[in-house]
Amino acid sequence: MSATQLVWLRNDLRLDDNPALNLAQQQGDIAVVFVASPGQWQQHDDSPAKLGLKAASLKDISAQLAQKGIDLHLVEADFFSDVPGKLETLCRQQGYTALWFNQETPLDERRRDQAVCELLQQEGLETHALAPDLLVSAPVLTQQDEAFKVFTPYYRRWLQILQDLQQPPYPAPEKQGKKLTFEFDIPDWAGDYRDDLWPAEEEAVLDKLSRFCEKRLKAYPDDRDFPAQPATSTLSPYLSIGRLGPRRLLHSIQYHCLQQDLHWQDNDWLRELAWRDFYRQLMLHFPRLSMDKPFKPETEQVVWRDDEAGFQAWCEGRTGFPIVDAAMRQLKQTGWMHNRLRMITASFLTKLLLIDWRRGEQFFMQHLVDGEFGANNGGWQWSASTGCDAAPYFRVFNPTRQSERFDPDGEFIRRFVPELSSLKGKKIHDPDDETRQDLDYPLPVVDYKMARKRAIDTFADLKKD
Ligand SMILES: Cc1cc2nc3c(=O)[nH]c(=O)nc-3n(C[C@H](O)[C@H](O)[C@H](O)COP(=O)(O)OP(=O)(O)OC[C@H]3O[C@@H](n4cnc5c(N)ncnc54)[C@H](O)[C@@H]3O)c2cc1C
Numbered sequence: 001m002s003a004t005q006l007v008w009l010r011n012d013l014r015l016d017d018n019p020a021l022n023l024a025q026q027q028g029d030i031a032v033v034f035v036a037s038p039g040q041w042q043q044h045d046d047s048p049a050k051l052g053l054k055a056a057s058l059k060d061i062s063a064q065l066a067q068k069g070i071d072l073h074l075v076e077a078d079f080f081s082d083v084p085g086k087l088e089t090l091c092r093q094q095g096y097t098a099l100w101f102n103q104e105t106p107l108d109e110r111r112r113d114q115a116v117c118e119l120l121q122q123e124g125l126e127t128h129a130l131a132p133d134l135l136v137s138a139p140v141l142t143q144q145d146e147a148f149k150v151f152t153p154y155y156r157r158w159l160q161i162l163q164d165l166q167q168p169p170y171p172a173p174e175k176q177g178k179k180l181t182f183e184f185d186i187p188d189w190a191g192d193y194r195d196d197l198w199p200a201e202e203e204a205v206l207d208k209l210s211r212f213c214e215k216r217l218k219a220y221p222d223d224r225d226f227p228a229q230p231a232t233s234t235l236s237p238y239l240s241i242g243r244l245g246p247r248r249l250l251h252s253i254q255y256h257c258l259q260q261d262l263h264w265q266d267n268d269w270l271r272e273l274a275w276r277d278f279y280r281q282l283m284l285h286f287p288r289l290s291m292d293k294p295f296k297p298e299t300e301q302v303v304w305r306d307d308e309a310g311f312q313a314w315c316e317g318r319t320g321f322p323i324v325d326a327a328m329r330q331l332k333q334t335g336w337m338h339n340r341l342r343m344i345t346a347s348f349l350t351k352l353l354l355i356d357w358r359r360g361e362q363f364f365m366q367h368l369v370d371g372e373f374g375a376n377n378g379g380w381q382w383s384a385s386t387g388c389d390a391a392p393y394f395r396v397f398n399p400t401r402q403s404e405r406f407d408p409d410g411e412f413i414r415r416f417v418p419e420l421s422s423l424k425g426k427k428i429h430d431p432d433d434e435t436r437q438d439l440d441y442p443l444p445v446v447d448y449k450m451a452r453k454r455a456i457d458t459f460a461d462l463k464k465d
Pocket of ligand 1: 338
């Protein structure tokens with residue numbers, strides 16, 4: 001029997017800066033396993049695009065591991081409840097003595113891991129559950145040892161901890177044997193995705209990170225809200241499946257800030273990454289978030305509207321609000337949507353149409369290549385004013401004003417709503433009825449003023465215990 005350590009890759013699909021791979025190899029030879037759970041993923045609404053990117057990433061990983069002489073097992077366990085048995089069988093058959101993994105924060109994943117650890121320990125195997133994939137994985141707590149419910153104080157504390165953590169990225173595992181041959185067949189569970197937009201190779205992803213930090217970090221605070229500009233990193237698909245490690249991110253920010261005479265501690269991009277940590281760690285402290293519940297219990301009283309026609313118009317990008325429609329079509333065509341537009345479309349659905357945020361949350365997960373439970377749930381609950389440190393209920397985005405402000409020349413709208421591309425000037429933000437008819441573009445599905453008042457009245461009436 002060998003004493004090989006088994007490393008279980010999950011939402012940390014990378015060799016670079018992966019603590020589980022690195023620490024396990026310090027104990028001896030390693031082998032790697034990936035467990036596909038298509039039934040569970042479907043229940044979790046993972047999009048075909050996200051699964052396509054996952055499969056392509058695994059293909060890249062399989063080639064990298066084969067080069068290093070490290071075995072990769074691809075196991076299928078349809079639901080999380082099937083995982084413990086499958087891993088136990090693999091360990092027994094192959095003689096693995098220990099299992100290593102980086103933890104995840106949503107509830108179902110934590111329950112799965114607990115069941116795996118219990119079964120393997122019963123069988124006399126060691127299990128090593130390492131910290132979750134966060135920039136600050138240590139608990140970030142108030143002076144009363146409680147979870148922060150407001151982002152800004154969380155962020156201050158988070159930054160203090162981060163400043164004391166000056167650790168280099170974990171190196172990729174070393175070569176440990178002869179080169180292996182490993183044929184990777186694209187699995188049935190992988191869906192189609194835009195590989196022209198989202199290359200999966202680790203080298204390409206690391207290169208994208210460096211190029212963003214080199215070229216766009218400085219202008220990010222000024223340009224990040226304008227969807228027509230390539231101002232944000234578009235790294236979210238990779239961050240969602242763990243293609244980049246937290247120490248690698250920090251190292252890249254620090255290095256490039258130094259090169260550009262910027263203070264890395266005040267960096268706005270780093271602050272956005274703190275939101276990612278914030279939403280992920282909320283999952284640990286508030287399990288109800290993983291149970292379809294709002295963070296603010298009183299918002300359970302909201303009677304959401306049953307408006308199937310409105311919902312379909314939103315899904316299809318035919319609401320008659322050009323910026324909303326351009327955004328929804330960007331999502332369908334690319335699997336990704338700009339952050340400002342996620343806020344506009346989510347506010348539109350939950351406030352102006354007064355449709356349950358959970359329907360929007362689900363639709364986004366089913367289409368986003370970067371769908372990530374914590375960030376998506378957090379973003380939807382923020383927009384619907386049901387969440388932790390959410391937008392106040394009386395904040396209802398005016399889509400036309402947002403469009404004039406953040407897409408002033410209509411460049412983004414023209415890109416995704418071609419039927420409006422001939423319109424000049426401000427008209428593109430809200431064409432008159434005659435123009436709409438001529439261009440076969442729908443009338444607005446809702447009257448902004450009436451709908452805004454309806455939303456505010458609905459929330460103002462909620463009773464707190
Ligand atoms: C309704 C709604 C749904 C969302 N759903 C998701 C989702 O499923 N997956 C997802 O990764 N992000 C989600 N976000 C957050 C944000 O919109 C995306 O992370 C961002 O647009 C990704 O583009 P980028 O990589 O260019 O971001 P950048 O501006 O380059 O930011 C860098 C990284 O920081 C993180 N980040 C940035 N903003 C946020 C935020 N508000 N919350 C959490 N993390 C953030 C992401 O990992 C992002 O890749 C959602 C936001 C809203 C309002």
